[in-house]
Amino acid sequence: MKRTHLPLNGLRVLDAAARHLSFTRAADELAVTPAAVGQQIRALEDTLGVVLFRRTTKGLELTPEGDAGLAALRQGFLEFEEAVRAMQAGQSSKSLTIAAPRDVTEKWLLPRLAAISATDPETRFALVSADEAIDFTEANLDLAIRWGEGPGEYEGEAIESDGLVTVEHPGGSVMTAIGWPGAAGDGATLVRVGDAGLAIDAAAAGLGRATVPEMLAAHDLAAGRVVRVGEAQPSRHGYWLVAPTPQWRQKKVQALVEALGD
Template identity: 75%
Template sequence: MKRTHLPLNGLRVLDAAARHLSFTRAADELAVTPAAVGQQIRALEDTLGVVLFRRTAKGLELTPEGEAGLEGLRAGFLQFEEAVRAMQAGQSSKTLTIAAPRDFTAKWLAPRLAAYGKSDPELRFVLLSADDNLDFTQANLDLAICLAESAGGHEGVALAEGAFVTVGRAGGAPAMIGWPGCPGDEGTESVLRVADAGLAVDAAAAGFGRACVPALLVEADLAAGRVEIVEAAAPSPKGYWLVAPLPQWRQKKVKALVAALTA
């Protein structure tokens, strides 16, 4: 069934004018001029085909037609308010659903989320493994982290300048450890192939060989002395990006998390 177009602005003005029985006081409430209130009422009367107010010696009075619709109108406004509160409930939630590559979650993201969580004991996190085809609607995601050249079709910010560094362990084998997406991976014979850059770092730490991985990913392992740099960092078009569609990006909880992760 086709819905009737509702003149919501005019109905809102009608509600205020009916409560105050004064265009002037209604205008004060709505932060408009009395003339604007009068124009809205006249337009509403034209749309509905009825007279809503009459001026008498005692002042402004509602007509029976105007009186007849008020109860339903006010009940409708209350339902609108409840609907808006329901839609905003997600904004007040302190649960953040984040998708990221598993190796990045383990080596970089998880410790920072743990530290950020201490700022508010009500914060909750749901961590998902990211893939190349992020579906924010299906997964109900708030934010995603991906290794890419840009934010793609989403809003986003880079966590750091894109750079790859080759790491290994003192005395470890000189051969390279391969993983999907590492620079120069195609056509190169590797002493070991693993599923992701994080496993490549762990294999390098175990002495299997050297791994060329995103510089941001290996920061903690370098600081802990598990591996050392054997080739200086080289710029790369790919880096880790925080991304989300515009509606999610605008959420206060997402803005706060992005600020914390990029500080």
């Protein structure tokens, strides 16, 4: 059934005017002019096809038609307020859903979420694998991590990184280049894997050298699983924390972005 269009501004003015029985005092409450209140009431009367107020020698008076709907109207406004509070409660909750490629989750995100949880045990995370397109609506996401030259159509912040590094087994390895989707010049490689995280693991196993995002290799370099070959290389691409504007503005999302950047 098609929902009837509700003249909400006019109904809000009606509620105020009915409580005060004065357009002037209603205008003060609503921070508008008495003339604006009168215009809203006349427009509402035209829309509804009824007279809502009469002027008498004693002042402004509600008609029976105007009085008939007030109880339901005020109950409706209370329910609107409850709905708004329920929607805002999501911002104050400590539950966040994050989408990220599998290797980013394993190599970079999980250790940082563990550190956040250690300082704030009430925080809850739901992790979604997203190696390609991100659908914030379908997955009910709060934040996503994606590879690119910028945030694209979303709000976003770049994750700080030294670019790309080449890594190999600490004892040296064969000179074979380990290829992964997105790796430059991986067409001639003899070893190919599904993502940069697996490329790091293949290098740690001695299968060759992998050129990967520095931020993904940082933990394995620090742990001694792999060693760096040469200097880091700048890259136009990088990982970005992204979200549509409504999600990005949420306090809990901004707090997470700040924490992940530390």
